[in-house]
Amino acid sequence: xxxxxxxxxKGHYSTRPNPAVGCVLVKENQVVGTGWHQRAGEPHAERHxxxxxxxxxxxxxxxxxxxxxxxxxxxxxxxxxxxxxxxxKVYIAMLDPNPLVSGEGVQRxxxxxxxxxxxxxGAEAEALxxxxxxxMEQGMPYVVxxxxxxxxxxxxxxxxxxxxxxxxxxxLEVHKLRAASGAIITGIGTVLADDPSLTVxxxxxxxxxxxxxxxxxxxxxRVVLDSSLKIPLKAKLFTEHGRxxxxxxxxxxxxxxxxxxxxxxxxxxxxxxxxxxxxxxGGLNLEYVLQHLAQxxxxxxxxxxxxxxxxxxxxxxxxxxxxxxxxxxCLLGDQARPMFVLPGIQSMADKIxxxxxxxxxxGEDIKMVLxxxxxxxxx
Numbered sequence: 001x002x003x004x005x006x007x008x009x010k011g012h013y014s015t016r017p018n019p020a021v022g023c024v025l026v027k028e029n030q031v032v033g034t035g036w037h038q039r040a041g042e043p044h045a046e047r048h049x050x051x052x053x054x055x056x057x058x059x060x061x062x063x064x065x066x067x068x069x070x071x072x073x074x075x076x077x078x079x080x081x082x083x084x085x086x087x088x089k090v091y092i093a094m095l096d097p098n099p100l101v102s103g104e105g106v107q108r109x110x111x112x113x114x115x116x117x118x119x120x121x122g123a124e125a126e127a128l129x130x131x132x133x134x135x136m137e138q139g140m141p142y143v144v145x146x147x148x149x150x151x152x153x154x155x156x157x158x159x160x161x162x163x164x165x166x167x168x169x170x171x172l173e174v175h176k177l178r179a180a181s182g183a184i185i186t187g188i189g190t191v192l193a194d195d196p197s198l199t200v201x202x203x204x205x206x207x208x209x210x211x212x213x214x215x216x217x218x219x220x221x222r223v224v225l226d227s228s229l230k231i232p233l234k235a236k237l238f239t240e241h242g243r244x245x246x247x248x249x250x251x252x253x254x255x256x257x258x259x260x261x262x263x264x265x266x267x268x269x270x271x272x273x274x275x276x277x278x279x280x281x282g283g284l285n286l287e288y289v290l291q292h293l294a295q296x297x298x299x300x301x302x303x304x305x306x307x308x309x310x311x312x313x314x315x316x317x318x319x320x321x322x323x324x325x326x327x328x329x330c331l332l333g334d335q336a337r338p339m340f341v342l343p344g345i346q347s348m349a350d351k352i353x354x355x356x357x358x359x360x361x362x363g364e365d366i367k368m369v370l371x372x373x374x375x376x377x378x379x
């Protein structure tokens with residue numbers, strides 16, 4: 001099963017919105033077939049393993065990281081493939097959280113007389129597809145907030161200059177995070193200040209290590225939260241390949257029809273109106289945005305790359321599953337810009353407590369992955 005999980009990992013960057021799945025077929029203690037799901041719409045892991053095993057699939061044991069599908073989508077059901085291939089037993093790491101599948105694949109195998117065992121390395125399998133699981137079970141994406149700062153917790157000088165705080169190795173890792181995300185969210189402040197492209201730019205050697213070629217990375221949906229539609233029509237975002245979703249308030253959408261029309265006329269650009277957040281501040285409703293991405297755009301995981309105000313809003317509303325902080329060994333001083341705007345913190349009792357899940361070195365920079373204390377996690 002660990003070998004099947006390793007195979008599934010190969011599809012980490014290329015299968016979305018589908019889950020990454022691996023399959024290993026074993027007969028007489030010998031591996032006779034292996035496979036992994038490579039891209040949505042292409043054969044699933046089980047089909048690749050069966051094709052490799054051919055007649056040796058008869059009487060084999062299958063190890064699959066996710067319950068074989070039982071419905072016709074863009075490919076035929078994998079449960080049927082295992083039955084037709086003649087396997088005698090199937091180990092499944094976890095049931096498929098997709099309501100179209102959950103339990104039915106197992107039922108179909110058992111009805112065909114195949115023994116099924118569920119739960120082998122189940123936690124590892126769920127972690128591999130955490131975004132897919134979140135979308136299927138809660139109708140929301142998994143959210144990663146990326147921040148790059150100096151040692152004294154600043155993201156830019158007072159005049160806005162920020163390139164580059166962190167080194168090349170950290171920036172390369174950020175592009176890998178983008179490549180693994182179904183959508184990248186930023187705010188209009190970042191667009192106006194930095195004019196980013198928010199694309200995945202990786203050298204060929206890195207793509208090879210990731211089992212990818214340049215054209216095999218599905219470009220993430222780029223999402224700009226812009227409540228007043230201030231985004232310039234000549235922004236760099238519009239010159240790069242890939243879809244863009246400009247999210248604005250319902251009031252602005254109604255009050256600026258010409259602006260909406262001009263933006264929508266741009267290639268691959270959609271303008272979406274959402275309610276404003278209730279209460280003070282009045283920013284866009286982040287819950288509505290995230291629900292739209294999961295339920296209408298089939299986004300499993302979101303990466304947020306934003307300034308202090310939007311990053312602070314995501315933190316304040318407890319919308320962040322993981323904070324990926326790249327910290328450089330430099331100091332920017334007390335006049336520099338902070339990582340977060342968090343106006344709700346007035347006393348130590350209000351502090352937002354995090355814990356460090358992991359620490360790595362990237363060149364001279366430290367990368368920390370932080371999460372909220374368990375008691376504060378979203379239910």
